[in-house]
Each structure stands twice: as C-alpha cells, then as structure tokens.
Amino acid sequence: MEKKYFSDPLIIEILENYKPIWSINYAISLIQWDMETYMPPEGIEERGKAYSHLAVLQHRLLLSPDLQNLVEKAKGREGLTDQEKGVVRVLDREIERAKKLPEKLIAELREVTTKAHEAWLISRERSEAEPFLSYLDRIVSLEREMAEKLGYEEHPYDALIDYFEEGFTTRKGKEMFDAIIPNLKRALEKVMGDDYFPRCHYLESYRYDVERAKKVNERVLEVLSFPRRRARIDVSPHPFTINMGQKDVRITTRYEGHDIRRTILSTIHEYGHALYELQIDEALSGTPIGTGVSMGVHESQSRFWENIVGRSRAFSSIIGGILREELPELKAYDDEEIYRYVNLVRPSFIRVDADELTYNFHIALRFNIERMLIAGEVKTAEVPELWNNLMDELLGIRPRKYSEGFLQDIHWSQGSFGYFPSYSLGTVIAAQVKAKMEDETRKMDEIIEKRDFAAIREWLREKIHKYGATYAPRELLVKSLGEDINPSYYIKYIEEKYSR
Numbered sequence: 001m002e003k004k005y006f007s008d009p010l011i012i013e014i015l016e017n018y019k020p021i022w023s024i025n026y027a028i029s030l031i032q033w034d035m036e037t038y039m040p041p042e043g044i045e046e047r048g049k050a051y052s053h054l055a056v057l058q059h060r061l062l063l064s065p066d067l068q069n070l071v072e073k074a075k076g077r078e079g080l081t082d083q084e085k086g087v088v089r090v091l092d093r094e095i096e097r098a099k100k101l102p103e104k105l106i107a108e109l110r111e112v113t114t115k116a117h118e119a120w121l122i123s124r125e126r127s128e129a130e131p132f133l134s135y136l137d138r139i140v141s142l143e144r145e146m147a148e149k150l151g152y153e154e155h156p157y158d159a160l161i162d163y164f165e166e167g168f169t170t171r172k173g174k175e176m177f178d179a180i181i182p183n184l185k186r187a188l189e190k191v192m193g194d195d196y197f198p199r200c201h202y203l204e205s206y207r208y209d210v211e212r213a214k215k216v217n218e219r220v221l222e223v224l225s226f227p228r229r230r231a232r233i234d235v236s237p238h239p240f241t242i243n244m245g246q247k248d249v250r251i252t253t254r255y256e257g258h259d260i261r262r263t264i265l266s267t268i269h270e271y272g273h274a275l276y277e278l279q280i281d282e283a284l285s286g287t288p289i290g291t292g293v294s295m296g297v298h299e300s301q302s303r304f305w306e307n308i309v310g311r312s313r314a315f316s317s318i319i320g321g322i323l324r325e326e327l328p329e330l331k332a333y334d335d336e337e338i339y340r341y342v343n344l345v346r347p348s349f350i351r352v353d354a355d356e357l358t359y360n361f362h363i364a365l366r367f368n369i370e371r372m373l374i375a376g377e378v379k380t381a382e383v384p385e386l387w388n389n390l391m392d393e394l395l396g397i398r399p400r401k402y403s404e405g406f407l408q409d410i411h412w413s414q415g416s417f418g419y420f421p422s423y424s425l426g427t428v429i430a431a432q433v434k435a436k437m438e439d440e441t442r443k444m445d446e447i448i449e450k451r452d453f454a455a456i457r458e459w460l461r462e463k464i465h466k467y468g469a470t471y472a473p474r475e476l477l478v479k480s481l482g483e484d485i486n487p488s489y490y491i492k493y494i495e496e497k498y499s500r
C-alpha cells in the first residue's frame, strides 16, 4: 500500500540527508542492546570508543550546513502533510538543541558523568553520601548551565523536561502532582486500614527455577501475540526495550529467583514499549518520525499493559492459569490470590520495587528535588536529608540509610535531570487511554476476559502508535484522546480499584 506521506521535493531531500543519521542511530541501538546483554566484559573499552566516535559523527551530520539549510527552508513551507511537518518539527528540535549546547559543555558532562557513575556505585555500596555527592554537585551545575543555554520561558527545569517530554513544563508537572498526590494518599489510607490488598504475600519469598520462569514469560508473551519474527526477549540486569527498526524490536527482563510477579510484570511492561514501536506505520520507517514521540507517551504504553491490563482481575486469571500449569507447586493459589499478590500495597523505600499505588509518590519526591536543585533553591549538600524528610512526609517512612534514599537511582549520575516526570505522566496518560478506549469500545475487563487483545492492540495502533512522532505529544493527546494530560481519569481509576 503506497502512502503519500512524503512528496514535497524539499522534504524528500531532507529525508535523503537523514538516511546516514538514521543508520548511525540504528548501529548505536544495536551496540547499546549488545552492551546490556551478551557482550564479553573486556570488550567495553573498545566498544566505548566506537560508540563515542559514532555519536560524534552523527552530531556532525545533524549540524551539517546542508541539512540545516534545508530544515530552515522547510520551516515556513506551506502545504506540507502532517507527516512532513512532523519531520521538520523533530529535526528542527534536534538541530536547535545541538546548536545551543556547546561541545565543551557536552564533553564536560560526559566526563563528569562517567566518573560520577563509578562514584555512585561506590557510594551506594557503602551507603555513604561521598564520593557521589560531590559529583552530583558538579552535575547539577552543568545541568543548570545547560538549562540556561537551551532557554525557557518560566522555569529553568522546563528546558530539561522538554527534552524528554516536548511541551511539558514544571508548572504542568506541579499541577499534575498537586492533583494526584492527595487522592493517592486517601486511597493508600483506605488500603492500609483494610486487609483486602495485602502488605506482603507468601509468594514474594517463593523461590522459582529460572528456566521455568522463562517458560512462564514465554507463555504470557504468547497470550499477547508478541511477534517473534520482529521482536525478541533476552535477559539483562535492568529491563529495557530498544528498537533498531520497526521490524526489529528487543525487550529484556531479569530473573531474581524470587517474587516471580516482578519478572512477569516487567515483561508485560516492556511488551507495552515494544508494541508501540512495532505498530508505527511502516511508511515512516527510516525517517525522524518513525519512533515513539516522547518518554511520557512511551511510558503510558508500558504502564497501560503492566498496570491496567497486567494487574487487572481478568489478567490475574491468565497469569494464575499459567503459573499453576508451569509451576505445579503453586496450584493451591487461585485467581483471587494471584490478583492480591500482583496488587499488594506497601509504602517502601525503593522506587523500582514500589507497587502501583505508591509508585507516584516516589516520582513526586524526585520531581520536587530536581525542580529545586535546578532553580538553585536547595544545595546538593541538603539533598540526602531533604530526600528523607520528603519520604516521611509523603509515605510516612524514613530511610535508615542513603542507599534506601537518594543513592538508589542511576539517573542523576547520568545527568538525566527532567526524565523522572515521564514515569508519572505515563501512569496518568495510561488511565486516559483506558477511559477513552472503554468509551469507544467495551469495558477493559470484558475485553481481557475474552482475551481479545487484538482489539486493544488495534485501538492503540489507530489512536497512538501508527503516528510515531508525527504529532507533538500534546497535539497527539488532544487529537486521539480528546484532551491533553488530565489527571482526573487516573484519580478515578485509583478510586475505583482501591476503594472497594
């Protein structure tokens, strides 16, 4: 099927210029995937060199006068298709960013973050603020410098958020958290005062055989029609999804040997990320818009599958059925018990272990600290205590050591300021997706009970996936869900689920 997305000669020329950039992206993705999965450890040094040379090459190609001129010309062009406008929008953003950030700053950030990563590992291991805290201080000053170079209208943190979530701002983030946190607190109180959703579960300590757990995940993916000829699953220390092209998407999971729901839910989560990439219109392949539009929208897809589908009552029956068949020692656990197991709730220190209900408290905390650091309202030296105070305020628990507090995440050591809000955006948007889908089709429980996942996939393809990055995230949400971010759907979802 021939689609006329790209016909303007200027755009055709831009896309021609983009091909080598796309190819380097492709190679870098494969390099990254391999680094996290199968690479022999001693290859890391040469790999690092190859990687950084490719990145430099890509940067040069992006800033080549030819491409810049073409994009500049195309910016005012009339009569472009939505896809052509999308190409110009995405490339213009990338070029502007590359132009605004001096090589020196990028190099310094790369150098500091490489060392900071080592320091972070040491600090976390010993649970001591130093040596990481001093690096954090340097990283924060570089991030603040970056925000100034990139520019912003209202808040310096906006400049950093925008990289991960185009058009999202500190103000919008604050509004979002102000709306959801009091409601989450209420729901949490209700759950804690009641026995239905347990604090802990026997199955958390049940030790599983990794080979059999792999079989469980295989079967879950089979239920979801994970397309084996275009995608694969491997094992890595931190689960992730990466796409080479639209017909080669990789997900990973990890096997800790206990608490089997963790590997199952993380596999479903990554499936959601993968599906987004897999369902993008093939005609967008090899163009700047042939990929997911933002971290928040991407995370909405993974959270939709993980929480709204994977943690539903109907899907718990599917998981329960598979567990009882593959691990006969679990045959005493009925569907209801599995539902309670995958939905246990307890305030805890570690974000990645958090349940559906407490997860966003962890993000609110990071959002607040990042926003204050970038604005210069707090000093990095204050972060360890500030973290603990906020944790107490939000979840009523106080970390006993820094490894349970500000040292737990890798993000700051990598200089990824502005990334965290996308996790909460994802949960909020996922609930909007659910509401809209139910409005236009059927109740989610009914669809899942019938195992009609094709209906869900089709709806997501038509409303969100197929466009890739054609529309900016805010525009996409308005177009497909009828409105931009609106936390009320998420609040309603939480109330319905947890106020039983």
Ligand code: MG
Pocket: 269, 273, 299, 302
């Ligand atoms: Mg994710």
